[in-house]
Amino acid sequence: MFFQKQTTWYKLFESVTAANARVAEGRVTTILINNKKICVAHTKDGFFAMQDKCPHNGSSLGNGFCTAEGSVVCPVHRYSFDLKTGRATSGGGDAARTYALETRADGIYIAFEKIVLF
Ligand code: FES
Numbered sequence: 001m002f003f004q005k006q007t008t009w010y011k012l013f014e015s016v017t018a019a020n021a022r023v024a025e026g027r028v029t030t031i032l033i034n035n036k037k038i039c040v041a042h043t044k045d046g047f048f049a050m051q052d053k054c055p056h057n058g059s060s061l062g063n064g065f066c067t068a069e070g071s072v073v074c075p076v077h078r079y080s081f082d083l084k085t086g087r088a089t090s091g092g093g094d095a096a097r098t099y100a101l102e103t104r105a106d107g108i109y110i111a112f113e114k115i116v117l118f
Pocket residue numbers: 054055056057058059074075076077078079091
């Protein structure tokens with residue numbers, strides 16, 4: 001049995017301007033795309049995406065806030081997760097899944113990956 005990683009790109013924002021209007025720098029929000037809730041954060045280093053469901057107990061990370069050090073903080077128990085790696089930066093040891101973003105001429109795209117067996 002073999003497996004292969006498949007990446008599908010979905011348009012998250014129509015443009016950088018639209019992204020800035022939806023998620024101002026220093027803010028986080030939740031965006032539903034392809035039936036997945038994604039936490040999107042905007043820091044001085046740009047936009048980041050990770051699973052919206054907190055690995056600790058399932059709260060919405062998009063209702064939290066981001067730090068100057070590049071983490072998102074869960075609003076319930078204040079565990080925090082690195083926006084680049086998803087690793088816990090405080091609290092428990094569970095990591096959050098992160099998603100690649102790509103800025104193209106016609107918008108900002110998010111990558112969803114899945115493993116396909118054949
Ligand atoms: S539910 Fe997020 S830290 Fe507990």
